[in-house]
Amino acid sequence: MADSGMLSGWEMVVGLEVHTELLTATKLFCGCANEFGAEPNTNVCPVCLGLPGSLPVLNQAAVDLAVRIGVALHASVGPSLFHRKNYFYPDMPKDYQISQYDEPICSNGWLEPPGHPRVGIVRAHLEEDTGKTSHMGGDGRIHGAERSLVDYNRAGVPLVEIVSAPDIWSSGQARAYVSELRAILIAIGASDGRMEEGSLRVDANVSVMRKGATSLGTRCEIKNLNSLRSLGRAIDYEARRQVDLLNSGGVVEQETRHWNESTGRTASMRSKEEAFDYRYFPDPDLVPLDPGEDWVDRVRLNMAPLPADRRAALEAAVGEDASSAIAGQIATVVELGLDGLVTAAISEGVKARLAVARAANEAAAAADAARSLDAGRFVQLLKMEDSAQLSASQTKAVLAELLAGAEGSPEEVAARLGLGSMDSAVLDAALDAVIQAHPEEWERFRGGDNKVIGFLVGQVMRSTQGKADGKAVRAGLASRI
Amino acid sequence: MNQALEIAKAVRAGERLASEVLEEHLDRIAAADGALHCFLEVSQDQARAQAARIDAAVVAGEDPGPLAGVPVALKDNFCTKGVPTTCASRILRGWVPPYDATVVGRLRAAGAVMVGKTNMDEFAMGSSTEHSAEGPTRNPYDTDRVPGGSSGGSAAAVAARLAPLALGSDTGGSIRQPAALCGVVGVKPTYGLVSRYGLVAFASSLDQIGPFATSVRDAAATLEVIAGADPADSTCLERQAPSLVAVVDQGVQGMRVGLAKELIDGASPEVRKAVEAAADALASAGAVVEEVSVEACRWGLSAYYLIAPAEASSNLARYDGVRYGLRMPAADVEAMNTATRSAGFGDEVKRRIMLGTFALSAGYYDAYYGQAQRVRTLVLEAFAAAYGSFDVLLGATAPATAFQLGAKMADPMQMYLSDVFTIPSNLAGHPAMSVPWGVGADGLPIGVQVLAPALGEEAMFRVAAAIEEASPPLAAPELVPSEVPHGR
Ligand SMILES: [Zn+2]
Numbered sequence: 001m002a003d004s005g006m007l008s009g010w011e012m013v014v015g016l017e018v019h020t021e022l023l024t025a026t027k028l029f030c031g032c033a034n035e036f037g038a039e040p041n042t043n044v045c046p047v048c049l050g051l052p053g054s055l056p057v058l059n060q061a062a063v064d065l066a067v068r069i070g071v072a073l074h075a076s077v078g079p080s081l082f083h084r085k086n087y088f089y090p091d092m093p094k095d096y097q098i099s100q101y102d103e104p105i106c107s108n109g110w111l112e113p114p115g116h117p118r119v120g121i122v123r124a125h126l127e128e129d130t131g132k133t134s135h136m137g138g139d140g141r142i143h144g145a146e147r148s149l150v151d152y153n154r155a156g157v158p159l160v161e162i163v164s165a166p167d168i169w170s171s172g173q174a175r176a177y178v179s180e181l182r183a184i185l186i187a188i189g190a191s192d193g194r195m196e197e198g199s200l201r202v203d204a205n206v207s208v209m210r211k212g213a214t215s216l217g218t219r220c221e222i223k224n225l226n227s228l229r230s231l232g233r234a235i236d237y238e239a240r241r242q243v244d245l246l247n248s249g250g251v252v253e254q255e256t257r258h259w260n261e262s263t264g265r266t267a268s269m270r271s272k273e274e275a276f277d278y279r280y281f282p283d284p285d286l287v288p289l290d291p292g293e294d295w296v297d298r299v300r301l302n303m304a305p306l307p308a309d310r311r312a313a314l315e316a317a318v319g320e321d322a323s324s325a326i327a328g329q330i331a332t333v334v335e336l337g338l339d340g341l342v343t344a345a346i347s348e349g350v351k352a353r354l355a356v357a358r359a360a361n362e363a364a365a366a367a368d369a370a371r372s373l374d375a376g377r378f379v380q381l382l383k384m385e386d387s388a389q390l391s392a393s394q395t396k397a398v399l400a401e402l403l404a405g406a407e408g409s410p411e412e413v414a415a416r417l418g419l420g421s422m423d424s425a426v427l428d429a430a431l432d433a434v435i436q437a438h439p440e441e442w443e444r445f446r447g448g449d450n451k452v453i454g455f456l457v458g459q460v461m462r463s464t465q466g467k468a469d470g471k472a473v474r475a476g477l478a479s480r481i
Numbered sequence: 482m483n484q485a486l487e488i489a490k491a492v493r494a495g496e497r498l499a500s501e502v503l504e505e506h507l508d509r510i511a512a513a514d515g516a517l518h519c520f521l522e523v524s525q526d527q528a529r530a531q532a533a534r535i536d537a538a539v540v541a542g543e544d545p546g547p548l549a550g551v552p553v554a555l556k557d558n559f560c561t562k563g564v565p566t567t568c569a570s571r572i573l574r575g576w577v578p579p580y581d582a583t584v585v586g587r588l589r590a591a592g593a594v595m596v597g598k599t600n601m602d603e604f605a606m607g608s609s610t611e612h613s614a615e616g617p618t619r620n621p622y623d624t625d626r627v628p629g630g631s632s633g634g635s636a637a638a639v640a641a642r643l644a645p646l647a648l649g650s651d652t653g654g655s656i657r658q659p660a661a662l663c664g665v666v667g668v669k670p671t672y673g674l675v676s677r678y679g680l681v682a683f684a685s686s687l688d689q690i691g692p693f694a695t696s697v698r699d700a701a702a703t704l705e706v707i708a709g710a711d712p713a714d715s716t717c718l719e720r721q722a723p724s725l726v727a728v729v730d731q732g733v734q735g736m737r738v739g740l741a742k743e744l745i746d747g748a749s750p751e752v753r754k755a756v757e758a759a760a761d762a763l764a765s766a767g768a769v770v771e772e773v774s775v776e777a778c779r780w781g782l783s784a785y786y787l788i789a790p791a792e793a794s795s796n797l798a799r800y801d802g803v804r805y806g807l808r809m810p811a812a813d814v815e816a817m818n819t820a821t822r823s824a825g826f827g828d829e830v831k832r833r834i835m836l837g838t839f840a841l842s843a844g845y846y847d848a849y850y851g852q853a854q855r856v857r858t859l860v861l862e863a864f865a866a867a868y869g870s871f872d873v874l875l876g877a878t879a880p881a882t883a884f885q886l887g888a889k890m891a892d893p894m895q896m897y898l899s900d901v902f903t904i905p906s907n908l909a910g911h912p913a914m915s916v917p918w919g920v921g922a923d924g925l926p927i928g929v930q931v932l933a934p935a936l937g938e939e940a941m942f943r944v945a946a947a948i949e950e951a952s953p954p955l956a957a958p959e960l961v962p963s964e965v966p967h968g969r
Pocket residue numbers: 027030031032043044045046047048049156
């Protein structure tokens with residue numbers, strides 16, 4: 001990869017820890033709703049507030065999603081234990097987190113990001129999320145704040161932490177890994193994959209070693225990576241920082257560092273003397289968890305198709321039309337879960353390239369709405385474009401309306417917008433009027449100055465209020481030379 | 482006399498009013514509790530409302546349940562909706578839970594009337610009820626003596642007839658030892674037979690809820706009410722409550738009783754004599770009694786004092802001043818945590834938190850916590866071997882009768898030894914109960930302990946009933962009216 005070339009003589013080694021909130025109706029150990037954005041401290045009960053005397057009861061739906069994740073990542077899914085991870089923090093109601101320690105539910109899997117080497121998955125385990133603290137005053141951090149407010153709605157929300165092996169050698173591979181993992185989690189219904197809302201969170205362990213060395217360097221853990229872009233930038237920055245440090249005779253300290261998106265730098269978060277001893281021990285309030293082979297087999301059988309399979313299926317449907325340009329669009333379509341629309345269109349005879357392009361560009365711009373769009377309406381619309389009933393720009397306009405929730409068939413929507421192919425007589429009149437109004441430009445165009453065609457087409461579009469088809473306008477102008 | 486069952490019988494039959502029964506007990510509490518200090522809170526308003534409901538139900542021809550109108554006292558580590566629950570700790574002083582423990586709901590559904598919350602060693606850590614932030618409870622048989630602990634308030638309340646029934650929790654003997662010292666019946670059921678939901682945790686893998694009563698039959702009836710599966714407690718067994726009242730009269734003919742050497746050695750001569758007398762009585766009643774050694778019990782105390790503090794250090798972390806209970810002002814959150822916990826916890830609680838934190842520390846875990854868990858396995862195996870030949874085991878409950886207030890406060894190790902005979906059952910998760918057997922030379926009650934394998938409650942109660950039947954009479958304590966009325 002190009003980005004590792006910057007580190008002349010050195011290589012970066014990256015392992016990623018991805019936390020994903022699970023899409024369960026209720027929290028991991030109580031019946032409170034697992035939802036984002038509710039009024040603070042409304043989705044709480046004695047259990048998730050850690051009130052004296054309360055006890056956790058494991059949510060089987062969360063176990064089911066963890067099993068799905070294990071199966072999707074080719075991991076072994078087996079008996080596991082819940083431990084308590086003990087440390088004091090105001091947003092953690094019990095001052096310990098129930099997590100899995102040396103016996104996680106999933107271990108030893110792998111994931112192959114498209115176009116990159118396979119990455120090993122060390123483990124994936126279930127744990128509960130913490131509450132959310134807002135620090136008022138000071139610099140927004142806990143120290144120096146005037147007061148802090150805690151919202152425990154998130155406390156007890158089920159998380160799965162997926163830990164990769166240090167098999168990642170570039171920021172590009174890291175991004176591709178997270179992107180593919182995200183697509184898998186969405187595909188199997190485990191996560192909504194929203195990094196900005198924090199439902200998917202990534203920490204990166206970054207170290208550098210001399211090219212050809214056999215032992216890993218000291219690693220730093222980078223937190224606060226809430227987009228793929230941040231992930232890539234932070235890894236590149238951190239590797240560069242470590243190489244510069246080592247080249248100048250310094251030593252890399254093992255520490256946790258915070259990524260600052262606006263400065264584009266990582267900064268040390270806590271000092272070494274605060275190293276935590278989490279005093280892990282098996283949680284005596286919970287019994288060992290063993291989903292059993294039957295459960296795992298059932299999940300395997302009912303598994304939704306994974307992104308890799310769906311990409312392959314889409315490439316096959318596109319057939320000889322497939323090229324490297326379209327491969328990128330296919331990846332986007334699958335990642336966003338829009339392949340159902342595309343395959344429906346192709347099977348109804350819409351040109352594959354068109355179907356993929358509209359899904360990967362226009363539908364992708366409103367992916368949530370597009371996922372719930374009726375495939376039949378999408379197909380109908382693309383057929384109208386395919387048969388030149390609608391121009392490309394008109395099709396896009398209608399699609400935007402449909403995605404914004406417009407009622408009715410694409411034809412009705414197009415009619416409401418006043419769109420539709422123009423009567424040729426009307427177009428001819430418009431062309432003649434523009435030629436008459438701009439004789440100088442028309443002469444230049446006739447003289448072979450193709451640069452001026454954009455102007456002429458623009459004038460026709462303007463006089464027809466955008467109803468004319470750009471292709472037909474060009475053809476009409478050419479035929480009048 | 483089965484005080485509780487007789488009250489319930491009369492109330493269900495419409496012969497007595499639950500409200501009258503309640504007022505009698507509230508009067509007794511008002512008269513005696515100033516001297517004894519069994520109660521931290523007397524919830525007369527709630528109790529009167531519940532008694533009125535019971536009486537209305539009877540008038541309406543409904544059956545209010547097997548414990549209809551029976552006043553019951555609850556140790557102050559059971560969450561009670563709307564009634565303060567403090568665990569006798571400064572850190573929870575004034576905390577009012579928004580929910581009821583499972584057992585509290587079950588008692589209410591059975592028609593019982595909760596009269597108040599009883600004193601205890603702070604967070605159930607202690608064997609004398611002297612480690613209460615609200616001051617000690619006194620033994621009704623001698624107010625210069627301790628009632629035992631940690632459920633001392635519940636034991637003393639039942640002994641003094643302030644309530645015919647009480648619930649306690651038993652982590653290392655906290656029901657059985659005070660029952661023995663106060664001359665009442667005290668039961669620790671099989672781990673998982675009774676839901677722990679709403680019991681403020683001390684050591685989760687050892688804590689178990691059980692009844693105090695003045696008779697084996699009353700205790701059996703109470704356990705039937707509170708036992709049984711609960712989806713809110715993952716460690717609660719998925720089984721119905723056993724039928725115990727029905728079996729207590731079945732006698733012990735042919736039952737095999739092992740007199741456990743390790744559960745007598747170290748007891749005072751008079752306690753040893755009491756256990757042997759109980760064994761003789763069982764033999765006379767048709768049981769086969771033999772001596773048996775359960776060697777691993779000797780290591781129980783050491784293992785217990787690693788496991789229980791380790792779990793406690795984690796369970797008590799939540800008392801940090803952030804969400805409820807005491808909060809001491811400080812410059813930042815860490816200083817606030819420290820100041821709150823320093824001011825809120827008593828010395829014994831702090832001692833155990835430190836011990837437990839150390840036992841779980843990286844580098845020490847295996848040598849301490851891990852090793853203690855291996856000892857626990859050995860205790861289980863030793864019991865399993867004994868129960869290959871015996872239906873129940875017999876031993877002393879406490880090494881001696883009640884000691885003087887203050888006698889062991891300066892020496893934690895001496896205090897810990899009070900539980901040496903009761904701890905093995907907690908480590909094994911097995912049921913065990915204490916039944917009174919007369920008094921010692923000092924006129925103070927002695928308890929005999931009956932132990933059974935997991936879910937062996939039926940055999941245990943049969944043997945306990947036979948011991949009760951044969952035991953020397955034990956008069957109820959004469960109460961000294963207090964100068965300062967309490968609670969009303
Ligand atoms: Zn909750």
